[in-house]
């Protein structure tokens with residue numbers, strides 16, 4: 001009952017039972033531990049990865065539902081994504097545990113909306129809890145990348 | 159004893175004092191009834207190189223600073239490294255940080271006497287120790303260069319890891335001189351830099367060293383540990399505090415693919431499996447029956463009602479429970495003509511809810527002895543508790559301390575609760591097999607160790623000028639130190655710190671402050687900023703009610719009281735915050751401002767919050783903060799801690815509330831236990847008071863001021879006080 005997954009551009013056969021949440025497959029079987037366990041019920045965002053570019057909570061998705069989709073984890077960003085550079089420049093992380101999930105949510109936001117407004121950043125990041133309270137820097141880092149690389153959208157030009 | 163860092167002791171590098179967590183952890187020493195450092199490190203094998211336990215220098219000149227303190231977000235790793243780099247004159251870009259092993263002799267917190275992190279002391283206790291270590295290593299290099307070049311040592315300079323002699327034109331890197339340097343005896347009292355000579359400390363160059371690892375998923379947390387042959391365990395825990403296993407049926411659990419064993423331990427029944435998911439699945443079908451005869455039967459509502467009665471002088475106290483005076487002078491009950499303010503304040507139990515739930519990896523019974531691989535906040539206590547279970551010398555218990563995904567105090571407690579649980583399982587599994595204990599969020603929240611539910615009752619009578627003439631204060635809360643080997647005689651200062659010793663009480667002629675510390679079955683613990691989590695709120699919100707009655711401006715009113723109390727640092731931070739916030743100018747339309755000032759962990763913080771009411775609920779915008787934390791090592795990380803601390807405090811002000819019903823936790827995950835989210839985060843500005851005093855706490859002092867500042871802004875907007883937290887109840 002192997003499931004075939006495409007993770008960070010690589011095809012991987014996983015043996016975990018089909019009802020196993022993607023998070024535990026990534027962490028325990030594939031050995032990618034960047035996505036974190038925080039709540040297990042889709043409430044905190046620590047486990048966020050991208051499925052076909054959409055941010056998903058990997059703790060709450062059975063691996064069988066991901067078959068054929070392109071999964072991107074923090075490891076797939078390569079360490080040189082503009083958001084990662086901004087995170088380092090602004091020293092966003094405190095304990096850091098939530099940050100991989102934060103970055104994945106932000107990456108999905110900027111991919112679909114390169115110049116988000118404050119309110120759009122708030123809305124996109126609302127599902128990612130940071131108990132250390134690094135929100136201010138998370139917000140600033142997203143804005144920094146949006147300003148540096150984002151093309152003005154029709155909306156922001158108007 | 160209170161939580162203030164003893165500036166003189168910190169300055170002189172003196173060891174041990176009775177600050178809060180000091181009291182807590184020193185008691186670990188009394189556990190085995192011996193001098194902590196020597197006996198508790200018995201059995202330890204730690205290699206120390208030529209430059210001492212805190213510094214390693216590689217052949218290529220790269221400097222590694224060994225941190226005895228855990229890094230759980232507070233930024234200590236970078237701060238500690240900067241202290242060494244400053245005195246060593248090392249090239250900051252080539253300094254890295256490594257976590258020390260557990261060794262209570264080499265790596266004791268100098269303010270606690272044992273190894274551990276807490277009470278916002280990481281920088282404060284290390285200040286002189288690491289300056290001396292850095293300066294001694296520097297002297298070894300200058301000595302080696304002087305010998306090699308046959309020039310006077312006094313003429314040698316060091317900059318960015320390069321040792322130079324200008325007159326002869328000679329220069330060499332640390333790497334080139336390392337053999338000579340290592341052969342030189344380090345001076346016991348090396349000369350230290352004057353603060354004016356600092357080139358790194360206090361600059362924006364002191365930045366975190368771990369941001370890249372934490373932004374790429376490479377940083378290693380307990381949750382990420384994966385050792386060869388490792389098993390994962392989850393535990394079925396008692397549904398009520400104080401319940402015990404009376405029986406269990408593991409037949410179904412054992413049928414789950416991947417489940418290896420089901421084991422009874424003192425705290426429940428563990429399902430041990432080859433993967434996390436298998437362990438969780440196994441637990442889902444495990445049947446456990448519980449003996450609840452000794453379980454706590456009360457809940458938050460009953461406790462609050464009881465505390466309220468006692469504080470009002472109603473109802474008899476149980477045997478042995480009595481009021482303890484924490485501050486008393488004059489006749490506070492004396493009648494007078496001035497206006498009276500009287501109020502009660504209620505605070506719920508609070509979960510730490512760090513993003514990484516509690517977890518641990520233990521290996522017991524193998525050839526290498528007992529080894530723990532996890533984020534240990536109090537290594538010595540964890541060693542002692544582990545040693546008791548496995549029957550070994552505490553110092554022989556090896557701990558590899560990893561990053562923690564937050565803690566806020568939760569990872570340090572006298573019982574080493576989750577650590578002991580993991581060790582119990584690993585002991586039964588045996589053979590040195592690594593066992594990773596994972597707590598789900600539900601396990602983490604249901605385990606207790608909460609900030610205790612707390613009730614205050616305050617009565618203040620003003621004099622003819624509108625300043626406090628009498629102040630009567632009652633606090634009812636569980637002791638944080640009870641159950642520790644050093645249960646304090648009299649009262650536990652952590653329950654009242656911040657009220658006790660407050661400049662407002664100092665400025666009041668007649669004071670009667672008393673605390674009652676009842677026991678119940680809910681385990682409680684320090685929670686980021688400890689007693690100040692409630693005392694700062696009560697003192698600071700009360701102050702605005704008093705100023706209002708007196709018809710005075712809240713800032714001016716405070717300044718007068720601080721003058722009376724001789725609280726110069728309070729005055730300085732309050733003036734700075736008021737100036738930066740533009741207190742004397744009108745707030746933006748629809749916005750009111752609230753102020754609060756509090757001293758804890760040796761630092762004084764003033765905050766002014768701008769608040770707007772949206773659907774009747776406070777929405778916090780700009781927050782201006784001024785802090786006096788002594789010498790600022792890393793201004794950027796101080797700002798980060800103030801930003802984060804403010805969010806942590808605001809979360810408790812607005813949302814956090816753990817509810818217990820009939821001895822059981824009613825809120826077990828973030829759906830039922832809301833916390834502050836992105837859109838609610840304020841814009842925090844941080845201003846640091848220039849100071850050459852030794853550094854004091856930063857991780858906690860940013861937490862307690864925001865709640866009263868917000869309540870005071872709401873009071874200004876609506877005329878209504880807020881006497882219960884959280885402000886928005888789920």
Ligand code: FES
Nearest residue numbers: 038039042045059
């Ligand atoms: S762990 Fe998936 S959302 Fe919290």
Ligand code: FES
Nearest residue numbers: 095096130131132
């Ligand atoms: S950085 Fe610690 S939870 Fe976000």
